[in-house]
Amino acid sequence: MSYDYGEIVPYLLTWFDYNARILAWRDNPKPYYVWVSEIMLQQTRVEAVKGYFDRFIKALPNIQALAEVEEDKLLKLWEGLGYYNRARNLQKAAQIVVRDYAGELPGDYHMLLSLPGIGEYTAGAIASIAFQKPVPAIDGNVLRVMKRIAGSTDDITRLSVKKELWTDIERIIPKDRPGDFNQSLMELGAMVCVPNGKPDCEHCPVVHICKAFHEDTIALIPNKPAKKPRKKEERTILVLEYQDKYAIRRRKQNGLLAGLWEFPGVEMKLNLKELKRELTSQGILAAEIQPIGDAKHIFSHVEWHMTGYHIKMKELPNNSPYLDSVIWAGRNEILSDYSIPNAYETFRKNILFNEENLNIK
């Protein structure tokens, strides 16, 4: 069912004028800045993005620089932000923009949509915010805010629900300030009509037309089915040290944490005795084996339960599965050159603080 949102636009714009947060990409909405920020903001909170955005723009100030940067440097700039394919797709798109659009990001919704990493939401956001095109930009905030105003308990994971909201917004989006209107809905969702906990309805500019408020159904909206439980995976992480260097290897180019660096290990939990037997059978002569604790890392769809060992080696064996394709890197190199995901942070810290104290991050 489509819904008539009436005179919602001026209330939102006025509220936005007085309450919009000051953000670097909002302060200077160059297409490149809006683009980079929107990619970083996918499934990621504003607070988490701020620092990454500033550092990224400083390192790669324009599309040309992004198109040409080495992948390891790109991933290092993205380290800890998650969803690493966003970084790779961003660069792929930059290369297309350089090749096909003379280095200028196009402002047309469908051209944007054709670029890697830019879906319906992001295409709408860039087109409206950076190019003043009257196109909707529907993210989780917009869905939540609009469905609460309409008092609708529709399952928002259904495609038809988002499509219908798209046409409802197309009808009311102001031609003179489409980007501000889209942002006002998202800002309201982030600051007032929040997803977890009680929304701050006393300070909502559209509370007088909000059906969920008047019908007391805010807790029921947005309506979405429960998620499935995560899988659990056991792992043993080996911090192998040889002559003040540490073994790291590159993960494969697809799947989880694709292309990032990690410590070698096995996909099962080994106790000290099992580990010793394993190392012996692999011809690894260990001078010293030190358990360095357990760690758990929760991804959206899987949990890693890890146990770590610090292993000082006497010599390098000729061939061993654990050392196949590893490189040996010093502490400072690991810190500055190799993107290691946060899942390994417990064990990376063990290296970084192994000797004298070092100032990290």
Added chain:
DNA sequence: AAGACGGGGAA
């Protein structure tokens, strides 16, 4: 239509 894909903040 469902699953893969990170990490962290808040309740």
Added chain:
DNA sequence: TTCCCAGTCTT
């Protein structure tokens, strides 16, 4: 713990 975030891509 659970939820979910300025979502997109693959299967």
